[in-house]
Structure formats: C-alpha cells, structure tokens
Amino acid sequence: MTEKLCLGAIAGAFGVRGEVRLKSFCAHPEDVAAYGALSTEDNSRSFEITLGRQIKSGFAARLSGVLTKEQADALKGARLYVDRANLPEPEDDEYYHADLIGLEVFDTGGARLGAVRAVQDHGAGDLLEIHGPNLKTTVLLPFTLACVPTVDLAAGRIVADPPEGLFPDDTPEQERQGDG
Amino acid sequence: MSRSVWKGPFVDAYVLKKAEKARESGRNEVIKIWSRRSTILPQFVGLTFGVYNGQKHITVNVTEDMIGQKFGEYSPTRTYYGHAADKKSKRK
Numbered sequence: 001m002t003e004k005l006c007l008g009a010i011a012g013a014f015g016v017r018g019e020v021r022l023k024s025f026c027a028h029p030e031d032v033a034a035y036g037a038l039s040t041e042d043n044s045r046s047f048e049i050t051l052g053r054q055i056k057s058g059f060a061a062r063l064s065g066v067l068t069k070e071q072a073d074a075l076k077g078a079r080l081y082v083d084r085a086n087l088p089e090p091e092d093d094e095y096y097h098a099d100l101i102g103l104e105v106f107d108t109g110g111a112r113l114g115a116v117r118a119v120q121d122h123g124a125g126d127l128l129e130i131h132g133p134n135l136k137t138t139v140l141l142p143f144t145l146a147c148v149p150t151v152d153l154a155a156g157r158i159v160a161d162p163p164e165g166l167f168p169d170d171t172p173e174q175e176r177q178g179d180g
Numbered sequence: 181m182s183r184s185v186w187k188g189p190f191v192d193a194y195v196l197k198k199a200e201k202a203r204e205s206g207r208n209e210v211i212k213i214w215s216r217r218s219t220i221l222p223q224f225v226g227l228t229f230g231v232y233n234g235q236k237h238i239t240v241n242v243t244e245d246m247i248g249q250k251f252g253e254y255s256p257t258r259t260y261y262g263h264a265a266d267k268k269s270k271r272k
Contacts, residue, residue, distance in 0.1 A: 026266050027268070093271045094271075096268055122255065124240045138236075144241065144271060148271060151271075163228050
C-alpha cells in the first residue's frame, strides 16, 4: 500500500505577495487542502494550505511560511504529498486507486495474471489496467463484482474472474469481419 | 446535419451477428470489435465488448445509459494516466 499520495504540485508564484499557483490532482480539486498539511517529497518542508480563488491552472493559494514572491518562485515544480493515513476510510466496496495500484492479480484457479498498473475510467465503468510478464500489452479488466470477486488489501492480492477472451491465453479464434 | 430517422441507427452487420451469437451462447466473453462507428443498441446491454482503439481492445461493459452512443466514445485513442491522488472506485 502506498504510504504517501501526491495531491498537487506548485506551478509557480501567483502575483507578488507570496501566493502560489497550486495544481490539484484530487477528484474534487478543492479537496487538496482538506487533508491537513502537505509536505514535499523528501519531507523536508510541510505547508498548511489556504486556498484562494480558482485560476486557469488550479488555485491561487497561500502556503504557511511562504511570504514573498521569491519564496514562492523557489517552490516552482515542487510536488505536495499527504500521508495515506490522513485520508478518510472509504465506504464498503470502495477503494482508493492508490491502494489498488500494485496489487497482484490471480485468477480463480490461483494462477498469477499480473499486477495492477493503473485504474482507468473511460465512461463505461472503472477498469483495472493489468500488466503481466506474459502480456504483450496491458489488459483492461472491468472493476465489477462479477469480474473482481475478491479484493484483499491486507494480502495485497485481487482474485479475478475475467470474461473469456480478455487475456491472450484464452482468446478464442476470432477473425476480423467486415469492418468497412 | 443529423441522421435521418427513417434510416434507423447505423450498426455494422458483423457487430450485430457477433452480439447475437454471444447472447445465444450465454457465455461471459469479450466480443472483439473494430467498428467504433457502430451505434450501441438496446440488445447490447449486459454484453462486454472489446472496442479497438488502434492499438488494443478496450473493455466496454454496455449499460442502459450508453444506448444511442457510438462504441468509439468509450475507447479513447490517447493515453493519459494522471495521478491516483484521492480518487476512489466502487465495485458495482
């Protein structure tokens, strides 16, 4: 399980009074300030964030300890992290993407299929992108109760029951027909 | 200009054929298609398609609210990962 999550990044100074341009990576952008103090990657600095108005590339924000434009400029490019423990517990059958990424995927027979590389949503439901040693390209497994009956975060494993033809080994012989 | 109603929705014939075959067999399988231009019809609800995006087949579970859209809309051709941050997913 990931211990630190990147919630945002500083794009540079905003104005001349020590405010910064803050890019948010959160599902709801304003939540970037909702989980307490954010720290830099090496934990050398920590900031309390006060969000200002929304601007083109995120928010104009004030960080604790950053009072001048020069100090704000010096932080350009810095990524801001929060401890995973600071995030609220998800509801039943709800999972943080950060928790799912990296889990090992096994089929119902116990054979290893690969590991979760990313979680995607193209509008037709969430998909787990699985990468494995025997796969030429990644495979997208629907994140549904039918296809993913078991998610065991403690053991770091997912049991999958993929539809036929999803993984290359069980691909039935199908020929491309008449795609005009 | 929008499509004339009298023509009905456009669907490549082979997509209909494959969907019908999959429904008859009753097996849980991915129906691989290359036709991004085909309209999603009510009889496709509940089936799983693999819609080609030029590189690989993207899994699309067809639900009721997708009827009338095109398959290509659910199979992006460009990759963007973004950050996991605090994003959550729920199993349905």
